[in-house]
Amino acid sequence: MLGPKQEAQGALFYEFLIDDHVPQDHLLRSIDRFVDLSSIRRHLSEFYSHTGRPSIDPELLIRMLLVGYCFGIRSERRLCEEVHLNLAYRWFCRLDLSDPVPNHSTFSKNRHGRFRDSDLLRHLFEVTVARCISDGLVxxxxxxxxxxxxxxxxxxxxxxxxxxxxxxxxxxxxxxxxxxxxxxxxxxxxxxxxxxxxxxxxxxxxxxxxxxxxxxxxxxxxxxxxxxxxxxxxxxxxxxxxxxxxxxxxxxxxxxxxxxxxxxxxxxxxxxxDAAYGSGPMLDWIVKQNIKPHIPVLDQAGRKDGTWSRADFDWDAENNQYICPEGEALKQFRRNYSDPNRGPSGKGVAKYQALKHTCQVCPSKMKCCPKADARQVARDIAKTKQYAISMRLxxxxxxxxxxxxxxxxxxxxxxxxxxxxxxxxxxxxTAQNLRKLAKIFPAPQQTSEA
Structure with missing residues (x-):
């Protein structure tokens, strides 16, 4: 039997709660538990005038921006339209059905004004990081x-x-x-x-x-x-x-x-x-901070910092050795091998080195290898099992x-x-950290009573 034609009939009064129409497993329900905006008004208080027309609540603007970045809505004009139409977005932004949505131009005024002058977005990000730390994720x-x-x-x-x-x-x-x-x-x-x-x-x-x-x-x-x-x-x-x-x-x-x-x-x-961070100066700085550099060494033959490069060492083909600017010999081997591949490296790599006690007392050591220690630390770490794990991480x-x-x-x-x-x-x-918190700690599901 064909039913009657459906026609919308406006009622004089409605009993409507937005919370009842937002699914319990909606991502915004989980995110909302970790959004702490209690300090925003205090953080922005000195950037507002004490007279004039009351402003739009900055918490509302931040909540709308978080919705936009969490769901890939980065056009402010489209964001206002989506918040106007989507009940879940309205619920997260604390807007009732009859509450107006701010104009898209308001975001530009605040982003390039109060938000930037007060460094509010940095503050918001750090509050989220602090929440991740307190919840044991860091x-x-x-x-x-x-x-x-x-x-x-x-x-x-x-x-x-x-x-x-x-x-x-x-x-x-x-x-x-x-x-x-x-x-x-x-x-x-x-x-x-x-x-x-x-x-x-x-x-x-x-x-x-x-x-x-x-x-x-x-x-x-x-x-x-x-x-x-x-x-x-x-x-x-x-x-x-x-x-x-x-x-x-x-x-x-x-x-x-x-x-x-x-x-x-x-x-x-x-x-x-990765190797882009493996330069000598960077590795040297990391080691001095008591941090272990799990970083591939960036090997650069030519240097522009005043230290010696490979071109500063003279090649002595007759004796198969290099002569450093101080006149010391850098030899590949200290004993004779019939097969070069049987040398100390065992990999067929030609390495020319001076004697250790000669380098230690050399007056030009800082010109020759100022970051050699840091590079060697990184090379030694690269041989460990922890380094292989780090490359996966x-x-x-x-x-x-x-x-x-x-x-x-x-x-x-x-x-x-x-x-x-x-x-x-x-x-x-900030949106990525909030989504991470929501994924690891989802909102508890409420079971309906029979």
Whole structure:
């Protein structure tokens, strides 16, 4: 029998609770248990005027941003539409059915104003990390570090080659916000001061972004997001935005390790990273911090720091040896072998070394091998079973980057400038830690009474 036609009839009164329409196993129910925004109003109080019209609750804006980054909704206009329509989003944002959703322009005003001036997003991230530590997800023993390229909101058509780029012609008074930030970070080790080499192209809209072809494909403008994670449960302990060049990325690890110790009293027993972090100066710094470098050694024959390189040693073909600048002989073997492969290395590798007691008293030792001890520490660690385990643990950082781009949708930035990149990276890392907490400690399921 064909039923009657369904027609919507508006009622005068409704009995409706949003909580009843949000599934018990919804991800936001689990995340909501770990979102602590109790300190936000106190943190922002000095950035609001004591007179005038009351502002929109900053907690509401932060909750909406967390929804957007947890579910890959990074367009603020679309985020407002989704919160308006989705009951679960309204429940998480503490909005009733009749409560209006803030305008999308409000986010821009607060992001580029109060939130940035007060460093609120950094504060929010660290509160989440503190919660992970208190719940036992961070031991602080084994850290891993890596960087990943994130495409900037810039293109080659709106750029200038390095031969024609003249930063002195920029008028800071008339420059856009991203260009002003570029001028402010020219002496920052993570951006302008990372290297003296000028990029091949400089973007007009976002000059701090780096023109790079690191992906072995078409070049593009990008920033690097740098993660420092605890390998126990892949919790992101710190995050830093830098230019997409190795010098800036390596330097950021020092910043993140120092900040983790200052804020959370975390000092790892080992640091796991790839060969990009295995330079002599970096290994030397890590060893001096009493951290074991589980890092492949980056071997560079040529040096630019004033120390001797391979070219400074003279080759004596007749005696099969090198002569160092101090006149000492570096020999491959100290005894004769009929087969070179039967030498001390046993692998057919030609190693030329001076006598140990000669090197120890050499007045030019610091010019010859200033970081040799740190490199040797890393090489000795590479022979252990723990090192093999660390190389597997390092993949956890790469998995977080894959999750960042595929699940959270952060393959391209929407905000420009170093501050914009830093804001997006902080929010994304906060969302990943909250999702991690929700996965490990899901909300308890409520059984309905019969």
């Amino acid at each position: 031991s602080g023993q084994h850290f891993a570090a890596d960087a990943s390229l994130i495409e900037a909101d810039a293109n080659k058509q709106n750029s200038t080659p390095k031969e024609k780029w003249d930063r002195s012609a920029i008028d800071p008074a008339d420059a856009p916000r991203a260009v002003k930030e570029y001028l402010e970070v020219l002496d920052d080790a993570a951006f302008g001061a990372a290297t003296a080499v000028e990029p091949k192209f400089t973007s007009h809209s976002d000059p701090s972004s780096q023109w790079t072809a690191a992906r072995k494909g078409p070049a593009f403008f990008a920033y690097s997001t740098n993660y420092l994670i605890d390998t126990d449960h892949s919790v992101i302990v710190d995050v830093e935005a830098t230019r997409s060049i190795r010098q800036a990325e390596v330097r950021s690890v020092r910043t993140m390790l120092g900040r983790a110790e200052d804020r959370f009293d975390l000092h790892p027993e080992r640091l796991i990273a 390092r993949k956890k950082v790469e998995m977080l980057f894959a999750h960042l781009k595929r699940i959270l949708g952060l393959g391209r930035l929407r905000l420009r400038g170093p501050c914009g990149a830093n804001d997006e990276f902080l929010l994304a890392a």
